[in-house]
Amino acid sequence: MLCLGIESSCDETALALVEDGRLLGSVLASQSDVHALFGGVVPELASREHYRYLGPLFDELMQRCGTEPDSIDLVAVARGPGLLGSLLVGVAFAKTLALGLGASFLGVNHLHAHLLAVGLERDLTFPALGLLVSGGHTHLYRLESPWRCLQLGRTLDDAAGEAFDKVGKLLGLAYPGGQLMDALARAGVASPGLFPRPYLDNDNLDFSFSGLKTAAAAYIERNFGSAQWPRPLRRIEDAPESLRNCCASFNAAVVETLCAKVERALKRHPDLRRLLVAGGVASNSLLRKRMTELMRERGGDALMPSRALCTDNAAMIAYAGWLLGSAGYRHDLRMETIPRGRRIPDDMFCAASCASKLQTD
Incomplete structure (x- = not known):
């Protein structure tokens, strides 16, 4: 066909x-x-x-x-x-x-x-846990087959990718900000307590990144009001250390929140040994690394498409x-x-x- x-x-x-x-x-x-x-x-x-x-x-x-x-x-x-x-x-x-x-x-x-x-590059087997992380959606699914996808959790307001792009815009990064934030994060050092891990004080599988975005906006206003760098910023070389560290800290907050919800979903569905990660944010370097480690520790595997297919x-x-x-x-x-x-x-x-x-x- x-x-x-x-x-x-x-x-x-x-x-x-x-x-x-x-x-x-x-x-x-x-x-x-x-x-x-x-x-x-x-x-x-x-x-x-x-x-x-x-x-x-x-x-x-x-x-x-x-x-x-x-x-x-x-x-x-x-x-x-x-x-x-x-x-x-x-x-x-x-x-x-x-x-x-x-x-x-x-x-x-x-x-x-x-x-x-990812089935274009790797063999797909079911059932599997699916994490979709994009500019408009952050959803968790249980996939029984290619035509049967059961939604377990969803974004309630800002999706992870939307939060990346909006914070990137506040920082004066070139559009779209999410990709450049990933590159800046790799060149910076994350401060674990700088930003909150949002919407984890519950027992559901939904996501909410609006609070994290607000916290980041407040931090940027307090600390970068008079900071100088080319706007829109296009090159990592032009970013000061404080900006790179801010991006690394924000990146860590988003990724750790996603990992926490995925772990919660896996505990509720112990038969799932395969994780499919997809969407634009699936190209994020830290997310790919942490999800691979998370599934390896559980004796499973994480499949992510090449960045061109994200x-x-x-x-x-x-x-x-x-x-x-x-x-x-x-x-x-x-x-x-x-x-x-x-x-x-x-x-x-x-x-x-x-x-x-x-x-x-």
């Missing part, structure tokens, strides 16, 4: 082809330079950029892979969560393409696709689509797009089951 994946949930326009579980090729157009002018993603601009890029990117992908459009068996697209306008552009393109080519159509949960992305990409959409499509799952063209903040319904139908039922009847 040849599956085309389309990703347009936020500010990355991407397409990829996966055949029989193998990535044939992918193309991506980043909008980071456009949104950097505003210090964050502007939804209206993101939608317009997706509309501008999708057609040319599709042609480029076909040419790169030496593939004819009519050989596509399944068109998979990120249906949500994400920015509604951005999602609508991608879904409309996918539906039109599927209809025109006579291909099957499938809407993919963007969050679940992140968790499955950020939003179409390869994960195409791979998730191939997994679900190979099991017979589809949508019809009435499928709704789901923005951030709404639960994505389990409304796929299994074409294989329907065919079997018709034969029986």
Whole structure:
């Protein structure tokens, strides 16, 4: 089965082809330079950029892979969560393409696709614990299969990636701040008591990083009000020691909070020996190190995709689509797009089951 994946949930326009579980090729157009002018993603601009890029990117992908459009068996697209306008552009393109080519159509949960992305590089086995850490979400899942993901905990306000980017902006770092904060943290020394480990005084598996962001903002105002460094800061060499140490301390607070909740989830689900870590923040160096150590101590393993597959990409959409499509799952063209903040319904139908039922009847 040849599956085309389309990703347009936020500010990355991407397409990829996966055949029989193998990535044939992918193309991506980043909008980071456009949104950097505003210090964050502007939804209206993101939608317009997706509309501008999708057609040319599709042609480029076909040419790169030496593939004819009519050989596509399944068109998979990120249906949500994400920015509604951005999602609508991608879904409309996918539906039109599927209809025109006579291909099957499938809407993919963007969050679940992140968790499955490592399957392009490593063998996936289930059940597994999934930690999704991105700019918009910090969630814990129990994955029974590629199509059965049970949510155990979720972000209640600011996600971990959002906290990184907002604190990075307060520090005057170039957008997006999270990546540069990781680099600065590696060059600094963390002070364990400088920032709190938020929302751990409870017995649940949810996350809340708004308090940590507020504590960091207060610290920055008190200590860096008159500090001088190039703004926006783009190079580690231009950062003073105090700034590097601040980033290291903030980084440690976020990572240790994530580790604490993962340990809590593993205690409640002792049968889980595999951890899947995904999302943009999964590229964080300290997080990758600590999660690997945590699972090794428990006699299990932590799987994390390469950094290129941590950020939003179409390869994960195409791979998730191939997994679900190979099991017979589809949508019809009435499928709704789901923005951030709404639960994505389990409304796929299994074409294989329907065919079997018709034969029986």
